[in-house]
Amino acid sequence: MKNKVLSAIAMAVSVFFFLGCEEENSIDQPGNLVPKTVDQDSSIPSISINGTQLHAETFGNPNNPMVVFLHGGPGSDYRSSLNAKDLADDGYYVIFYDQRGSGLSKRHDQNSYSIQLVLDDLTGVIAHYRTSNTQKVFLFGHSWGAMLATAYVNTYPALINGVILAEPGGLNKKLLDEYGESSRKLNLFSEATSDLFYMDQFLTGKENEHEILDYKMGISTSFSYAKGNDEGIEGPSPFWRMGTAVLNGFIDIAENDGFDFTTNLTQYDTKVLFLFGEMNKSYGYHFARKEAMYFRNAQIEEVKGTGHEMIYFKWENVHPIVLNYLNELK
Amino acid sequence: MKPILILITFLISLFTFNILHSQTINWKSLQNEQKHILNANTGWEYGFVYGIGYAYRLETKIPMVLEGSVSFASGEVILDDFKTKIGGQINLYQIENFNFNAAVHGIYRRYGNPLVTLQNFGADATAIIGYYKPKWFAAGEFGFDKAIVTHFKHADIYTDVYPDVKNGWFEPATGGNFNFGIQGGYSFNRSDITLRAGKVMTEDFKTSPLVPFYLQLGYNYKLD
Numbered sequence: 085m086k087n088k089v090l091s092a093i094a095m096a097v098s099v100f101f102f103l104g105c106e107e108e109n110s111i112d113q114p115g116n117l118v119p120k121t122v123d124q125d126s127s128i129p130s131i132s133i134n135g136t137q138l139h140a141e142t143f144g145n146p147n148n149p150m151v152v153f154l155h156g157g158p159g160s161d162y163r164s165s166l167n168a169k170d171l172a173d174d175g176y177y178v179i180f181y182d183q184r185g186s187g188l189s190k191r192h193d194q195n196s197y198s199i200q201l202v203l204d205d206l207t208g209v210i211a212h213y214r215t216s217n218t219q220k221v222f223l224f225g226h227s228w229g230a231m232l233a234t235a236y237v238n239t240y241p242a243l244i245n246g247v248i249l250a251e252p253g254g255l256n257k258k259l260l261d262e263y264g265e266s267s268r269k270l271n272l273f274s275e276a277t278s279d280l281f282y283m284d285q286f287l288t289g290k291e292n293e294h295e296i297l298d299y300k301m302g303i304s305t306s307f308s309y310a311k312g313n314d315e316g317i318e319g320p321s322p323f324w325r326m327g328t329a330v331l332n333g334f335i336d337i338a339e340n341d342g343f344d345f346t347t348n349l350t351q352y353d354t355k356v357l358f359l360f361g362e363m364n365k366s367y368g369y370h371f372a373r374k375e376a377m378y379f380r381n382a383q384i385e386e387v388k389g390t391g392h393e394m395i396y397f398k399w400e401n402v403h404p405i406v407l408n409y410l411n412e413l414k
Numbered sequence: 415m416k417p418i419l420i421l422i423t424f425l426i427s428l429f430t431f432n433i434l435h436s437q438t439i440n441w442k443s444l445q446n447e448q449k450h451i452l453n454a455n456t457g458w459e460y461g462f463v464y465g466i467g468y469a470y471r472l473e474t475k476i477p478m479v480l481e482g483s484v485s486f487a488s489g490e491v492i493l494d495d496f497k498t499k500i501g502g503q504i505n506l507y508q509i510e511n512f513n514f515n516a517a518v519h520g521i522y523r524r525y526g527n528p529l530v531t532l533q534n535f536g537a538d539a540t541a542i543i544g545y546y547k548p549k550w551f552a553a554g555e556f557g558f559d560k561a562i563v564t565h566f567k568h569a570d571i572y573t574d575v576y577p578d579v580k581n582g583w584f585e586p587a588t589g590g591n592f593n594f595g596i597q598g599g600y601s602f603n604r605s606d607i608t609l610r611a612g613k614v615m616t617e618d619f620k621t622s623p624l625v626p627f628y629l630q631l632g633y634n635y636k637l638d
Contacts, residue, residue: 109566109580111588116580117566275489278461279527282487282495284623285460286525286532286561288589288616296588303572306528320528320571 117299118325123190130189131181133208134201139188139324140181142213144172149220149245149414151176152210154183154229159301159331161187164321165226167399174407175414176222179213183232185330187323191294197333199235199343206236210243220245222410226395227253231260235345241352246413248406250359251367251392255375256344267315267366267392276310289328297328309393316363316391346378355381357409359402363391383409437467437481438608438632441505441513442546443601444471450637451479457610457630460623461487461495469503477505481519494526499538513553515542521559529572533565534588542597552598555612561589590617593628606634 114120122130122137131140139161151171155162162180172178182189184205185197210221221244225233230252237244253267254260270277283303289296302325309317337343356379360372369384376382385405390398437453444451453467465485472478480502487495501519508514521536537560544553565583573579595612610630614623 109582109584111564111584111586115578116584117576119576119578272458272462273488275491278487278489278495281624282461283525283527283532284589284614284625285497285523285536285559285591286534286564286589288561288591288621288623290616290618291620302575303527303529306571322575324575 137190138181143169144177148177151222152179154225156227158334159327161324164396186327194329194333222246224248226250237352238345238348248357257342280307298326301326301328314365318397321396349378358384361391361394440551440601447638448636452635455632459628497523531567534561536561556594564588604636608632
């Protein structure tokens with residue numbers, strides 16, 4: 085009987101492999117599972133600053149006031165926020181870039197990241213596109229991008245003429261933990277939880293195997309918009325490619341060193357615009373107010389009919405609020 | 415890699431390299447006339463899972479069982495995430511109540527989410543060293559689980575994100591995890607109640623799965 089069982093196993097496996105191997109791909113070949121990055125594909129628009137190469141695009145007249153968009157993550161990209169390019173038709177020079185190690189920008193080792201490094205990248209992006217010293221510069225950040233915008237004005241309050249913060253996930257470690265606990269509750273028995281964890285036995289990826297790790301993170305995104313999610317995310321939104329090393333790098337920094345982007349915000353006198361989505365049960369006016377309290381002058385606005393991904397799903401409601409704010413400061 | 419090489423890799427892995435998540439057996443409580451072991455288990459292993467298994471004891475000089483099992487991840491869609499295993503366990507060496515056991519399995523498993531469906535052939539292997547008495551046992555285990563070859567089929571949500579993504583078989587191996595932990599159990603009449611727990615690490619020993627632990631509660635019923 086033992087021989088029969090072993091023979092049956094060998095036969096089943098042989099048939100499966102011979103029938104199934106009409107197409108063979110390499111797991112770590114660039115372009116097979118995730119798009120190539122700017123250093124692998126020269127046709128992608130990019131800029132070289134601060135020792136890296138960033139995927140970047142601009143819209144509008146370069147002499148108009150600049151609006152630099154900062155995407156979420158860390159590790160996400162600006163594809164789902166391209167609605168904001170409408171601001172170019174409103175008289176602004178709109179700049180999008182995928183942050184270091186994110187989207188289609190060049191990848192770096194996980195242990196190479198620091199807060200100051202990405203602030204320096206932003207300084208480099210502004211300097212690259214700014215056409216005169218009198219040109220006004222506004223930052224428009226979403227989620228992690230809003231945290232990064234806050235970190236920037238906390239460090240360089242005199243350089244920025246206005247800031248739009250769409251649901252920053254925590255301006256210091258304490259607030260980040262509070263928001264994380266509220267927004268990422270796990271039901272151990274749910275499909276979304278299985279979808280998130282079960283793949284760990286199929287795909288692992290070593291620390292800087294970017295193709296595998298970025299792909300794995302990309303296909304995990306369904307967890308964020310699972311039915312009944314607390315952040316009120318309506319469904320999938322487009323992205324180019326996730327950046328796992330940068331995410332893990334900043335998780336390490338947050339856990340090991342902590343962070344606080346609020347230490348110098350009282351030096352920033354300009355009014356700051358806070359946006360929160362009506363459907364995000366984890367954020368809401370209460371959390372927005374808690375974050376806005378760190379600024380001397382803040383305006384809090386609710387975006388109706390949407391949640392955390394407000395720029396993609398309800399841009400028509402975000403746009404007039406943002407435009408009024410920018411026009412006030414223009 | 416050509417199919418024959420994949421097959422050879424799989425078989426070599428199965429018969430020379432592997433050992434892990436097998437039925438948890440108290441060899442000392444297994445009577446000579448007991449040939450069949452039915453198993454049910456639940457716990458956390460890359461998700462909350464429920465499983466059943468069957469083992470057949472061979473009439474060999476060295477105690478040995480052939481076994482098969484299936485487990486499903488919990489969730490609203492039951493059949494999209496599951497794992498089947500077939501293989502065997504052997505009680506290789508005994509010194510009084512100390513036993514050294516080994517297990518090897520071939521694995522077929524499936525994962526589905528809104529973006530992709532993965533099918534994988536892999537293998538696992540476990541070495542178990544423990545102290546066994548007729549009524550109870552306690553052991554340590556060390557194992558390795560290799561995802562040898564995986565088939566990817568992407569759904570529209572992901573092809574909208576990246577139209578040039580490749581479907582089909584991918585190689586070389588797409589994953590591999592080590593595990594180490596403890597197992598123990600209490601035996602009575604024809605039954606065993608067993609518990610396994612431990613830690614999981616990826617093969618580079620630098621990274622871990624999102625939940626780097628496993629926990630399994632099992633029940634065996636032995637028949638003649």
